[in-house]
Amino acid sequence: MARSGLTARLGVDLPILLAPMAGGPSTPELVAAVSGAGGLGSVGAAYLSPEQIADACRRIRALTDRPFGLNLFAGGYPASAQVEARAALGVVAEAHARLGLPAPALPAVPPDPFPEQLEAVLETRPALFSFTFGVPAADDLARVRARGILVAGTATTVEEARALADAGVDAIVAQGGEAGGHRGTFCGAFEAALVPTLELTAAIAREVRVPVIASGGLMDGRDVARALAAGAQAAQLGTAFLACPESGASPAYKQALLAARSDTTVVTRAFSGRPARGLANAFIAAAEGRPGAILPYPLQNALTRGMRQAAAKQGQPDYLSLWAGQGVARVRALPAAELVRRLVDEMGT
Ligand SMILES: Cc1cc2nc3c(=O)[nH]c(=O)nc-3n(C[C@H](O)[C@H](O)[C@H](O)COP(=O)(O)O)c2cc1C
Structure with missing residues (x-):
């Protein structure tokens, strides 16, 4: 397959x-399998400590000598959070009771892990550093680029793509409204930034002179080919890989994905405080059904962690965050x- 400017710079064939999928799905095995097949695997490292990031990189490098990426959450972290938590604690307490857990307590806001995580990125030197939720400080980006690491930021609007281009990124991930997981929106309301992937890709490719990576709802090779035709130099797929045996998604999560027969997704703040x-599922309905029951990020994320971990162990999908894009029925x-090979075959059909 002919390399675009971006794939050549990344050193990948496809x-x-x-x-990147933080919270467990992007295991070293999954990342290495995609990179080994000629694509670019990426670690969602946002919830990892610097030691865990170094360990993930060692494990990937033991499995493949091909390039891979690391991804962090960059921005939108609150300095402090004074909140009224009674309603949120009440909803999570009901879930805890059903899961046989003791009543939850309000967690403290943990410090922003980004500065330490960035040091781990600099030390481990992946081929690509990507980020979402904002734009890192110019000094941070300069240090990353000085190590020869390519940089990609996430945009959900043309305005955000311009801000990323001004910051000097090497590529822009155009995250369309179909995308599974967190909305990367950092300028304005997320509701005003749910642009369909192909539309967003074409608009950013037209308006900004930085290579575009299309992302959101792309499930098969025909989708990838359409994204390239819309102006993308590459496609980034999340949900499509969630049910792979190498994915770290829990068995209950994988089962729920495979059971989806149509798009039964919603955009919610219920699990983390961020859309x-x-x-x-039942937890989303309960949290959204009660006024004031969802705390801001990262408090809500910390508050629901115990519930989500217990639900995964107990195989109880009603209390799990089942992140998925709108193409989920085709997972x-x-x-x-094998999936990468199929995607390539389907691109020509
Ligand atoms: C389970 C899951 C976790 C995700 N975690 C991250 C993350 O840590 N960082 C990030 O930039 N994007 C994350 N995303 C969003 C993806 O980068 C991408 O935008 C999305 O998967 C594309 O849509 P698709 O799932 O329909 O392919 C996540 C998506 C999913 C499904």
Whole structure:
């Protein structure tokens, strides 16, 4: 396959990127399988400590010598949070009771992990550093680029793409409204930034002179080909890889994905305090049904962590964040390298 400017710079054969997926799905095995198959695997490292990031990189490098990426949350972290938490604690307490857990307590706001995580990125030197939720400080980006690491930022609007281009990124991930997981929106309201992936890709490619990586709802090779035709130099797929055996999604999560027969996703703040797209379930209905029951990020994320971990262990999808994009009904439970090969075959059909 002919390399675009971006794939050549990344040193990969295929214009196919595994979306970074924080919280467990992007295991070293999944990342290495996608990179080994000629695409670019990426670690969603936002919830990892610097030691865990270094360990993930060691494990990937033991499995493949191909390039891979690391991704962090960059921005939107509150300095402090004074909140009225009674309603939120009440909803999570009901979930805890059903899961046999003791009543939850209000967690403290943990410090922003980004500065320490960035040091781990600099030390481990992945081929690509990507980020979402904002734009890192110019000094930070300069240090990353000085190490020869390419930089990609996430945009959900043309305005955000311009801000990223002004910051000197090497590529822009155009995250369309179909995308699974957190909305990367950092300028304005997320509701005003749910542009369909192909529309957003074409608009950014037209308006900004930085390579575009299309992301959101891309599930098969025909989708990838359409994204490239819309002006993208590569496509980034998340949900498509979630049900692979190498994915770290829990069995209950994978089952819920494979059971979806149509788009049953919603965008909700219920699990983390930040808007994210996932399969609708009982916890979302309960939290959204009670006024004031969702705390801001990262408090809500910390508050629901125990519930989510217990639900995964107990195989209880009603209390899990089941992040998924709108193409979820087309998810395939194939080994990741096999899925990459299928995507390539389908691109020509
Ligand atoms: C489970 C899950 C976790 C995600 N975590 C991250 C993340 O840590 N960082 C990030 O930039 N994007 C994250 N995303 C969003 C993806 O980068 C991408 O925009 C999305 O997966 C594309 O839509 P698709 O899932 O329909 O392919 C996540 C998506 C999912 C489904």
